[in-house]
Amino acid sequence: MRNKIVYFIVFLLLGSLIWYLFIKSYDYSVSITCKTFPGTINQSIKVWGNTNRNTVLLQEKDFLNIDQQLKFNDSLFQYQWKITPVNDSTTKLKIYITDADHSLGNRIKIPFMDTDFEKRTKRTILDFNNALTEHLEKFRVTVLDSVQQLPDTYCAYIPIKTSQLGKAKGMMQNYPILSTVLVDNNVALNGRPFLEITNWNRKVDSVSYNFCYPIIKSDSLPQNDIIKYKKFEGVKALKAVYNGNYITSDRAWYALLDYAKKNGMEVWERPVEVFYSNPNFGGNELDWIAEIYMPLKE
Numbered sequence: 001m002r003n004k005i006v007y008f009i010v011f012l013l014l015g016s017l018i019w020y021l022f023i024k025s026y027d028y029s030v031s032i033t034c035k036t037f038p039g040t041i042n043q044s045i046k047v048w049g050n051t052n053r054n055t056v057l058l059q060e061k062d063f064l065n066i067d068q069q070l071k072f073n074d075s076l077f078q079y080q081w082k083i084t085p086v087n088d089s090t091t092k093l094k095i096y097i098t099d100a101d102h103s104l105g106n107r108i109k110i111p112f113m114d115t116d117f118e119k120r121t122k123r124t125i126l127d128f129n130n131a132l133t134e135h136l137e138k139f140r141v142t143v144l145d146s147v148q149q150l151p152d153t154y155c156a157y158i159p160i161k162t163s164q165l166g167k168a169k170g171m172m173q174n175y176p177i178l179s180t181v182l183v184d185n186n187v188a189l190n191g192r193p194f195l196e197i198t199n200w201n202r203k204v205d206s207v208s209y210n211f212c213y214p215i216i217k218s219d220s221l222p223q224n225d226i227i228k229y230k231k232f233e234g235v236k237a238l239k240a241v242y243n244g245n246y247i248t249s250d251r252a253w254y255a256l257l258d259y260a261k262k263n264g265m266e267v268w269e270r271p272v273e274v275f276y277s278n279p280n281f282g283g284n285e286l287d288w289i290a291e292i293y294m295p296l297k298e
Helices: 002-023 038-050 103-109 116-136 167-184 251-262
Strands: 028-034 055-062 065-072 075-087 090-099 139-149 153-163 194-201 206-214 228-232 236-244 272-275 289-295
Touching: 028 116, 038 055, 038 065, 038 075, 038 090, 038 116, 038 251, 075 116, 090 116, 139 251, 153 167, 167 206, 236 251, 251 289
Parallel strands: none
Antiparallel strands: 028 090, 055 065, 065 075, 075 090, 139 236, 153 206, 153 228, 194 206, 194 272, 236 289, 272 289
């Protein structure tokens, strides 16, 4: 009986060793608890990676799983980011790291010493976490617990297609064109500038949208090849108030999607943003205000 127990223990230890050295899909893992929603984490990982010229996006398996390759000198590290929602304001982030060329050596050394691989990994994750923490301090999203009605309005608009990150830049480039033509031709303005997303490709983080200015319809509107006119059809929608730089106002999109999913509500992923602040005036970005709407399916 004693021999069977010994053999069983040896078998378990040997099996665990084989799994650890040869089967386990990663060399090292790190967990972070983030006080934000998954969409912010998803975008922050990719923005952080884009700022590092040695980082390559290998694949985005889905919204909650991202694979990157980071190069440090002659070493290639593979980072697998797994995002897990915990509740409305908390997300668990697990990162699985593998040194593509020195995996076995690292696994042998890690239990016995503080390796260069571990030191590099800790510095890298700390850099990401610091960037994320700094980002979270620069915006706020407040989701309203009620359905809102976006009213109809007639508007002048310019259609734009760009990356999700380039959304605000597209508005800044076209705002002088839109406002100058309207003011110079004495067009009566009728509300705050807004944009309506007409296509949001979440797989490649691109958007097509109309940058709009509400106006009073007349028979003498200026005509050119850039500015178009139409009636914006109002719709019932979920609403959030966003404070921060308009570059990252899409963080409110994800908050509204989370709210809709939690409450069993179907939405069109075509958000509308209404702007109450002019970034050209500067000031504290947390004082900038935008209302973000996510249209409901009816």
